[in-house]
Amino acid sequence: MRYEAVIFDLDGTLLNTLDDLAASTNRALTHFDLPQRSLDEVRQFVGNGVEKLIRRAVPAGTDETLTLDCLEWFKKDYMVHMRDQTAPYPGILKLLKQLQNNDCKVGVVSNKFDGAVKELCREHFGGLLPVAIGERPGAQKKPARDLVDLCVAELGVHPDHCVYVGDSDVDIQTAANAGLPCLSVSWGFRSRDFLMAHGASAIIDTPEDLFRAL
CATH class of the missing domain: 1.10.150.240 (Putative phosphatase; domain 2)
Known part of the structure; x- marks a missing residue:
C-alpha cells in the first residue's frame, strides 16, 4: 500500500x-x-x-x-x-475490510456533529473505523485542518503517510489545508464535472478503483 x-x-x-x-x-x-x-x-x-x-x-x-x-x-x-434510509455505498464495506487486512489505518473526519458521526460509524462499520471525528467545540470545521489533525494524532501516524478521501470541494480544500494528498470520489454528492472545476487532482469512480489507488 x-x-x-x-x-x-x-x-x-x-x-x-x-x-x-x-x-x-x-x-x-x-x-x-x-x-x-x-x-x-x-x-x-x-x-x-x-x-x-x-x-x-x-x-x-x-x-x-x-x-x-x-x-x-x-x-x-x-x-x-438518521438510520431510516442511510446505508454504505456499494463496495465500501469490502474496501474497509481490504484496508484492515493490509494493516492500513483508517479514520473518519466529518462536519456532521460528533455524536451522529460516532453512532453512524459504530452502527455501520463497527471495528473497521476505530477513529471517527465530527464537529466539536474548540475545533474549526472543515475546510480548516483542525479535525484532520486530531484524526492523524489519534491514528498515530505521520501526516506524510496519510491520504484524504472525500466527495466535495470542501474535502479538496480540507486536504490542501492539512497538507495531505486528496483522492476525490465521484459517487457522492458532487458530480465529476463539479469536482474537476474545484481543483480535484484525482477522481475515483468505484471503491474497487479506490483500493487500487491506495
Whole structure:
C-alpha cells in the first residue's frame, strides 16, 4: 500500500445519508411553517455542517432565533431518524475490510456533529473505523485542518503517510489545508464535472478503483 493511513469524509463518501438529511431538514422546516426543500437543493446545502445546512435551507431573511430553533429541532429529529434510509455505498464495506487486512489505518473526519458521526460509524462499520471525528467545540470545521489533525494524532501516524478521501470541494480544500494528498470520489454528492472545476487532482469512480489507488 502507498499509505499507512486513509482519512475518509463520511457523508457522500462512505455513507449515502442524503435522504435522511433531507427528510429531517423538511420536517424541521414544516414544524416552523417554513417552505420545504427538494432533494437536489439539500444535496447542494450539505458539506459544511448542519448549521450551514439549516441556514441555507431556511428562506433568506429568516429571523436568527427562528433559524437556531429550527437547527436544534433538526438535530433532535436527525438523531432519531438518521438510520431510516442511510446505508454504505456499494463496495465500501469490502474496501474497509481490504484496508484492515493490509494493516492500513483508517479514520473518519466529518462536519456532521460528533455524536451522529460516532453512532453512524459504530452502527455501520463497527471495528473497521476505530477513529471517527465530527464537529466539536474548540475545533474549526472543515475546510480548516483542525479535525484532520486530531484524526492523524489519534491514528498515530505521520501526516506524510496519510491520504484524504472525500466527495466535495470542501474535502479538496480540507486536504490542501492539512497538507495531505486528496483522492476525490465521484459517487457522492458532487458530480465529476463539479469536482474537476474545484481543483480535484484525482477522481475515483468505484471503491474497487479506490483500493487500487491506495
